[in-house]
Amino acid sequence: MSAQITMTQAINRAIDEAMAEDEGVILLGEDVAAKQGGGVFKISAGLTEKYGEHRVRATPISEQAIVGACVGAALAGFRPIAEIMLMNFVTVAMDQIVNHAAKLRFMSGGQTNVPLVIRTTTGVGVGFGGQHSDMLEAWFAHVAGLKIVTPSNAADAQGLMRAAIACNDPVIFIENILCYGLKSDDPGPGHFVPLGKAAIAREGSDCSIVTYGRTVLDALEIAGKLADEGISVEVIDLRTIAPYDEATVTASVEKTGRAVVLHEAVKQYGTGAEIASRLNEKLFGKLKAPVTRIGGAFSAVPMANALEQAWIPNKDAIADAVRTAVNWKG
Amino acid sequence: MTKATIDRDKLRDIYTRTMRVARADEKFRSLLMTGKLAVIYYTVRGQELVSAAAMAALEPSDYLVTTYRGQHDQIAKGVPLNPLFAEIAGKVGGTCRGKGGSMHITHPETGVMVTTGVVGSGLPIANGLALASQNRGDGKVTMVCFGDGATNIGAFHEAMNMAQLWKLPVIFLCQNNRYGEHTAFADHTKVDSIVTRAKAYGMAGVHVDGNDAIAMYNTTKAAVDRARAGEGPTLVEAMCYRMLGHFFGADFSYMPKEHLAEMAAEDPLPRLRQLMLDHQFTEAELDAIVADLDAQMDAAAEFAANSPLPGPEEIRKDVFEEEIAA
Ligand SMILES: Cc1ncc(C[n+]2csc(CCOP(=O)(O)OP(=O)(O)O)c2C)c(N)n1
Numbered sequence: 119m120s121a122q123i124t125m126t127q128a129i130n131r132a133i134d135e136a137m138a139e140d141e142g143v144i145l146l147g148e149d150v151a152a153k154q155g156g157g158v159f160k161i162s163a164g165l166t167e168k169y170g171e172h173r174v175r176a177t178p179i180s181e182q183a184i185v186g187a188c189v190g191a192a193l194a195g196f197r198p199i200a201e202i203m204l205m206n207f208v209t210v211a212m213d214q215i216v217n218h219a220a221k222l223r224f225m226s227g228g229q230t231n232v233p234l235v236i237r238t239t240t241g242v243g244v245g246f247g248g249q250h251s252d253m254l255e256a257w258f259a260h261v262a263g264l265k266i267v268t269p270s271n272a273a274d275a276q277g278l279m280r281a282a283i284a285c286n287d288p289v290i291f292i293e294n295i296l297c298y299g300l301k302s303d304d305p306g307p308g309h310f311v312p313l314g315k316a317a318i319a320r321e322g323s324d325c326s327i328v329t330y331g332r333t334v335l336d337a338l339e340i341a342g343k344l345a346d347e348g349i350s351v352e353v354i355d356l357r358t359i360a361p362y363d364e365a366t367v368t369a370s371v372e373k374t375g376r377a378v379v380l381h382e383a384v385k386q387y388g389t390g391a392e393i394a395s396r397l398n399e400k401l402f403g404k405l406k407a408p409v410t411r412i413g414g415a416f417s418a419v420p421m422a423n424a425l426e427q428a429w430i431p432n433k434d435a436i437a438d439a440v441r442t443a444v445n446w447k448g
Numbered sequence: 449m450t451k452a453t454i455d456r457d458k459l460r461d462i463y464t465r466t467m468r469v470a471r472a473d474e475k476f477r478s479l480l481m482t483g484k485l486a487v488i489y490y491t492v493r494g495q496e497l498v499s500a501a502a503m504a505a506l507e508p509s510d511y512l513v514t515t516y517r518g519q520h521d522q523i524a525k526g527v528p529l530n531p532l533f534a535e536i537a538g539k540v541g542g543t544c545r546g547k548g549g550s551m552h553i554t555h556p557e558t559g560v561m562v563t564t565g566v567v568g569s570g571l572p573i574a575n576g577l578a579l580a581s582q583n584r585g586d587g588k589v590t591m592v593c594f595g596d597g598a599t600n601i602g603a604f605h606e607a608m609n610m611a612q613l614w615k616l617p618v619i620f621l622c623q624n625n626r627y628g629e630h631t632a633f634a635d636h637t638k639v640d641s642i643v644t645r646a647k648a649y650g651m652a653g654v655h656v657d658g659n660d661a662i663a664m665y666n667t668t669k670a671a672v673d674r675a676r677a678g679e680g681p682t683l684v685e686a687m688c689y690r691m692l693g694h695f696f697g698a699d700f701s702y703m704p705k706e707h708l709a710e711m712a713a714e715d716p717l718p719r720l721r722q723l724m725l726d727h728q729f730t731e732a733e734l735d736a737i738v739a740d741l742d743a744q745m746d747a748a749a750e751f752a753a754n755s756p757l758p759g760p761e762e763i764r765k766d767v768f769e770e771e772i773a774a
Binding site for chain 1: 513542543544546547548552554555569571573577581582583590602614767
């Protein structure tokens, strides 16, 4: 058996490699330094010892100041990584992200740019409740100038993080808490996964499930089950949510004629709406069934496990959506 | 007590910077009044000297972050007039190809890294520029300018704390012009002066008459020297006065007439001229500086007028490094 690596180790390694290569890569966030334990989820464990506290800076609880400092350092030619402990707390730093990081390249007519990675984590299913579990990628996808990335497996996490740090534009890097323990075959050092390229996580011919992040795991599981029923599902893992790999998605759905877009974020006004709409524009007349969306319920994420499980896209519902598409009679 | 002194060359430098700001502001107001320009314009009338003296204390390579009302800062820092005028007019020859406008001037060659229209948001960014200098050891100082109104936004407080915590080479220059839009200082802030807030963060803070060239220069210079020596940030509160409305053409009847008259007596421009005369500069010398500047203003206005408008293809550029699809 080949060596395995967890997503936590993979992200840590990617940052470590980038910091070793470039003095300009610095890390700012609450609790990130060794003295504070290397981050709440230990992503930055060991980095202070190697690179010093001037490059791995534990910050006060000041999200605007964290992201703002990273924007400024990026303008001065650094490649900062901001850790925002949980995705809900980006709300506190929205001005710096949306008005500054995203727009400074454009507003300056290309004179400056913001090569910044905002790492953040979230996820439904750990009982954190309403203010610690949201997937807010659609907010950022609506803003020109931000790239949004989320890995579904450890190897991709390593490669996508390397690419995000190398990117000359701001990247929001979303990690799902429930994925940290996932293991992949170790891709080895120096692994890069280009931004903007989706992966075909499983090939199939009857229906495409277009998804990203943790729900890729659900989609793969469902695809396996449906194969037993004689339904062949293709699973597309976007990896980069914005700008997404429209060519790969369109080609897949053109081939299968059917698509279900799946994400953990609430369905209403989500990125699934954008993808479904684009498929409709591109493939109207070629689709064998309407493109449908599956997403989280339209409420705050509940704490009680029973409710939380009811909130999250249900595997049976996803499978039913595929069956409905395949059996569509028009 | 010894009388504050200043080098004569520095004084000439401050005078030239101040008058460049003043003549540019005058030119813009006349272009707007005569309908030759139709843009939103935040006049800096009354605040010319504050930035002239502050920027004279910086090196050209030092960083500056400022706000929508930052034209005095930009000009005093050295942004060339032709592209600055063109940018404010939204022309392709502007600093930012007409995509920024007066509220979003960027000109890295002169250290102007960000101009922001979001009140108070420049302070955290200035910290980051200063952090980069600290890590690199490049000896640069970052100055960030903002108004009194900005000191009530959370970003101000977060940035002050972080800057002092990390002893960043940054100077927070509050230009207290006594108003935040239509709200007078006493109606938005309960402390008597902004500088008292420096104490809350363990930070050095100085209060200065922003219309006093020598005091303003020496105060800023001391803050710059401290920052460069690694001794950390300073909050400078420079008292000045916004002599017109929030933006050009805006009503300012809410500003009490008596106060306006009182403040007119503090007008930095005649005061600086008198200071120059006191330092044995001749009327002729001073007039010659201004005449030369006026020729530059005419040329800049003409450059802006003749610069083409940006084409629609500009919308696809600079969103990301790679051009986006139409
Ligand atoms: C965050 C934010 N809130 C409100 C505004 C609207 N606004 C523009 S200027 C201004 C007043 C700011 O006053 P001050 O900081 O004292 O600067 P001055 O205009 O006096 O230079 C306000 C409220 C804004 N631009 N940004």
